[in-house]
Amino acid sequence: MSPVPFTVAIDGPAAAGKGTISRAIAAHFGFAHLDTGLLYRAVGACVMDGADPIEAAQSLQPDALEDGRLRTAEVAQAASRVAVIPEVRAALLDFQRDFARRPGGAVLDGRDICTVIYPQAEAQLFVTASAEVRAERRWKELSAKGGGRTLEQVLEDVRVRDARDSERDTAPMKPAAGARVIDTSDMTIDEAVTAAVSHVEACRSARQL
Numbered sequence: 001m002s003p004v005p006f007t008v009a010i011d012g013p014a015a016a017g018k019g020t021i022s023r024a025i026a027a028h029f030g031f032a033h034l035d036t037g038l039l040y041r042a043v044g045a046c047v048m049d050g051a052d053p054i055e056a057a058q059s060l061q062p063d064a065l066e067d068g069r070l071r072t073a074e075v076a077q078a079a080s081r082v083a084v085i086p087e088v089r090a091a092l093l094d095f096q097r098d099f100a101r102r103p104g105g106a107v108l109d110g111r112d113i114c115t116v117i118y119p120q121a122e123a124q125l126f127v128t129a130s131a132e133v134r135a136e137r138r139w140k141e142l143s144a145k146g147g148g149r150t151l152e153q154v155l156e157d158v159r160v161r162d163a164r165d166s167e168r169d170t171a172p173m174k175p176a177a178g179a180r181v182i183d184t185s186d187m188t189i190d191e192a193v194t195a196a197v198s199h200v201e202a203c204r205s206a207r208q209l
């Protein structure tokens, strides 16, 4: 483990492969990993339980990230609704920035990591895929867990969330100027991970770490 901070920032839409790639990079380089979507999902889940979104974000506790409901399609939509609120985003900022600079290296994945949370990140990626491919991947995942949504419903969910995430005023999802774009539509998991790891390796060599 390198004692020097090194940050890998990964953005992109739902089900593009960000999570798999982030975990693989974290394991490969021995870095800590933060799935920042979980923060918004935890706030969304509190709102589904009747909480005020801003208060929920300001008082979020780490154990809220362990809630078993966070991976459901309903919580995903609730997350993207609270994520348009600037005060919610502001409340989650310091935690993410502190994580980004932890000694030993960090990987953060989300929608605005390269653009807003940590534009100084030494390695930046934007991982994407077509809406149809992403919907099919998400539908297979949900079906394996016994979810009752059709492929058409999941595609509609993906499109609604993409539009809300990329058209909001605060921290809209978009590729950062310095990010390497990886389109995983026609890639296997191994190919996508290899492309991402080699980009990070190149960024590390450029800094002679």
Ligand code: C5P
Pocket (backbone or CB within 6 Å): 014, 015, 036, 037, 038, 040, 041, 076, 079, 080, 081, 083, 109, 110, 111, 112, 113, 161, 165
């Ligand atoms: O990545 P995940 O699908 O878990 O994210 C859930 C929602 O949280 C996204 O649709 C997005 O609205 C929001 N989000 C965000 N910024 C991040 C991470 C997630 O706005 N950095």
